[in-house]
Amino acid sequence: MKINFEEIPEEGTLDVDFLENESEINKLLDEGNDGDFSFNSPAKGSFRLSKRGKTVFVSLHIEGLVRARCSQCLVDFEQKIDLSNDVSLFPEEGKEETKELDLTNEELEKNFYAGNSIDLAKLLCEEIVLYLPFNPRCSDNCKGLCPSCGKNLNEGKCNCTGRSKENPFSVLKGLKF
Ligand SMILES: [Zn+2]
Ligand SMILES: [Zn+2]
Numbered sequence: 628m629k630i631n632f633e634e635i636p637e638e639g640t641l642d643v644d645f646l647e648n649e650s651e652i653n654k655l656l657d658e659g660n661d662g663d664f665s666f667n668s669p670a671k672g673s674f675r676l677s678k679r680g681k682t683v684f685v686s687l688h689i690e691g692l693v694r695a696r697c698s699q700c701l702v703d704f705e706q707k708i709d710l711s712n713d714v715s716l717f718p719e720e721g722k723e724e725t726k727e728l729d730l731t732n733e734e735l736e737k738n739f740y741a742g743n744s745i746d747l748a749k750l751l752c753e754e755i756v757l758y759l760p761f762n763p764r765c766s767d768n769c770k771g772l773c774p775s776c777g778k779n780l781n782e783g784k785c786n787c788t789g790r791s792k793e794n795p796f797s798v799l800k801g802l803k804f
Contacts, residue, residue: 629745629746632745633743636677640676640677641677642675642676643675645747646671649667652751663763664694664755665694670691671689672688672689672751674687681717682718684714686711687754689758698763699762699772700769701772710758714750716750717738
C-alpha cells in the first residue's frame with residue numbers, strides 16, 4: 628500500500644487504515660528477517676500522516692499475530708504484535724549527500740521515501756522487524772532442547788537429563804596430567 632506525498636495535506640493530517648493480506652506482507656517481511664517470522668492473518672495498521680516541507684511524519688499503530696520460531700526449543704509459536712511508534716520519513720534524494728559523512732546512529736535509523744511514494748507496507752514491515760525480539764522465546768520459562776539428545780524439554784524429561792546436570796569438570800578427574 629502506497630501513499631502519494633501529494634495526498635498528505637499541507638495542514639492537518641491524513642489518516643489511513645491499513646489492511647494487507649498475509650501473503651503480501653510475508654513476502655516483504657522475508658526480505659528483512661530471513662523468514663523467521665510470518666503473519667498467519669492479515670496485518671492491520673493505522674497511520675496518521677502529516678508533513679512539513681519534504682519531511683513526512685507518521686504516527687502508526689500496528690496489530691496482528693505473527694508466527695515465530697522459538698530460538699531455544701525451535702517450536703513455532705504465535706507472537707502478538709501491538710506496537711505504536713512515531714516515525715519521520717525523509718526524501719531519498721537527500722540521502723546521497725549524507726552518504727559520504729560519518730553517519731551517527733540516529734542517522735542510520737532514518738527512514739526514507741523514494742520519489743513521491745510513501746510505502747506503508749514497507750514501513751510496517753520495518754517497524755515489525757524492529758519490534759520483534761532478536762531471539763524470540765515461546766515463553767519466559769522455555770526449557771529448550773537437551774544438548775545431548777535434542778529432545779524438547781518442555782514436553783518432558785529425556786533419559787540423559789541427569790547426565791547434563793553433572794559437573795562439566797568431573798570429566799577432568801579421569802584425566803592424568
Ligand atoms: Zn521454546
Ligand atoms: Zn537428552
